[in-house]
Amino acid sequence: MSIGYACLAIGVPDTKIKSCVIKNASCENLLNLISHNLNALENIIEYNIKNDIKLFRISSDIIPFASSPANKLNWQTIFEKRFAEIGNKIREGGIRVSMHPGQYTVLNSPDPNTVKRAVDDLYYHAEVLDSLRVNPQNKIILHIGGIYGNKKLATERFLKQFNLLDETVKQRIAIENDDKCYNIEDVLQIGNILNIPVIFDNLHHAVNPSGRVESDPHWISLCSSTWKLKDGRQKIHYSQQDPLKKSGSHSRSIEISKFLSYYNSHNSKDTDIMLEVKDKNCSAVKCINCLAADRRISRLEHEWSRYKYLVLEKSHPDYNKVRLLLKDKESYPALAFYSIIESAINKDSSRGDAVNAAMHVWGYFKEKATEREKALFLAKTDAFLMDKIPLANIKNNLWRLAVKYDEPYLLESYYFAY
DNA sequence: TGACGTCAAGATCCG
């Protein structure tokens, strides 16, 4: 069983995927962007390996405008070597990757032009995975599309268009239930006809359930039979509802107690779980640590190094609670640890606590900062205390110092990322 | 026609 996250890693230096607007999509600019993005992908993969994260979704933006006429580059050849190198790291790291064209890739549209774009986009995604030389267990996850007033006809169009694809693309595609049109029962029916794997997404299912009422574990178990040996382990998508946003919106972080009870309720423990959540890798590491067979406290200590200034900013009492909790080096209080952190992060910090945390971070630069930097920091904290500037202003300033003085401990801190 | 989702890039405004 692997747990993973999608597209971007928070608080990991040099992993940002960049793009541009179409009018700036010159060959030169695109070459620079792709080269940059491949370096970023390599850094993400290395981070994943270091952090025991074995499942990762590669951003569709890795090649900007890849399936658009705006990009005429023969990127597959130009970057062949880089793709192969990164692919080697993926395979040697035992990582399973995937890609996920968005809601605008619609294979079953009645408009042939839209279908052509969708087909081009699917070939693009397959070419990225082919260039990495990862096997067909590394999937492209696709939604069925629109309904256009007649679900039966729209489904038939999907079946027809799918069958027209090359085998190299077909063998990578898995289909997923969506939050509006095709519920899990619809998707299972299509998956069984085409003999392709089906991904169960729990939040889409909650928002757009099948008329047939069954438990999530039941649907997951029905999906499991669509995953054949050649497809690799069954994969599901898991997310939680953001309590403040509209129905279907992904939560900021995975609430660990909820995740664990969901995990324990479904009996197929050997599924790969792709988390869809705003804080990305942070939640993935959290869930992985809570289920880790290797229960050494060093895992939590490493996490604490990334969370500590953020927790200190949000709540000094919670900061003290965690310090106490981590004192016993023989224990592994993962659930309690993350529960305190979740509770702290949801709090509004007092001005005093926020300045205190900023002072702790400032401690890294106190000795080496220039007079000008010292004066600026002090002026900013004063201005913040008098409600003249936002906290983000101080934190941006500290972030620049962390970059300038190259403090790896700070560069990896969630203090700047949340 | 605008909402939907996504989130940088890019533009503009502010002190």
Place this chain on the structure above:
DNA sequence: CGGATCTTGACGTCA
């Protein structure tokens, strides 16, 4: 000048 705060982009469907 740096920094904060909008606006746009790029896609297709549906009300």
